[in-house]
Each structure stands twice: as structure tokens, then as C-alpha cells.
Amino acid sequence: MGRDSELLRLEQYIEQLLHRFSVLQAEKKRLESDLQKAKDDNHQLRQQLDALHGERGDIRTRVTSLIERIERWEADSEVPPAIADADSQALAPEQETVQDNDPGEEESEQETTAVRKAERDGSVQGSLFSR
Secondary structure (H helix, E strand, C coil): CHHHHHHHHHHHHHHHHHHHHHHHHHHHHHHHHHHHHHHHHHHHHHHHHHHHHHHHHHHHHHHHHHHHHHHHHHHHHCCCHHHHHHHHHHHHHHHHHHHHHCHHHHHHHHHHHHHHHHHHHCCHHHHHHCC
């Protein structure tokens, strides 16, 4: 009987080992499946990231181009200092003449001069980047 009990214990021990082995195999399959899903997700996210980096580069290029166009437009539309001085000297005699004629015209001419000066000083880039 002693041998039967030992054989019975051995059988139970082997049954437990086989059961644990089956559980571990199932867990291994589940982990491998999870790993494959994570790899697939990682690959998909890398593709999205690459696409976003490409879009970011395109946007950066377009914004830089727009800023350069604005700067060129400002440079082309600005009145050079020599011309601005000549305009102010040319306006000074007109203002004196206007003062001799009609006070209403003087106010209108001063407003026009102020508007021109504001347009010249208030460039697009100055208003965009002065904050």
C-alpha cells in the first residue's frame, strides 16, 4: 500500500504540473497576442507621427513663405526716408499757403498728412509683431 500511495501522490503531482503547464501556455499565447497588438499599434502610431511631422514641415514652409511675402510687400510699399523728407518739405509750403486761404482746408490737409504718416508708420509687420 505504501507504494500505491506514493504512486498516487506522484500522479497528483504530475497532474498539477501538467495543469500549471497548460495555464502557462495559455498565458504565453495571450501575452504574445498582446505583444503583437502593441507592435501593430506602435507601427500605426509611428506612421501617424511621420505624417504629422511632414504636415508640420509643410505648414512651417508655407508660414515662412507668407512672412517673407509680407516683408517683401512692406519693403516695396514703404516710402524711402529721402522721399518722406521731400514730401514733408513739399507739404510745409502748401500748409502755409492753405493757412493764408481757408482754415477749413487747413484742417483737412492736416488730417490727410496725419493719415499718410499713420499709414507709413503703421506697417503690417509692425502691427503683427510689435506685441
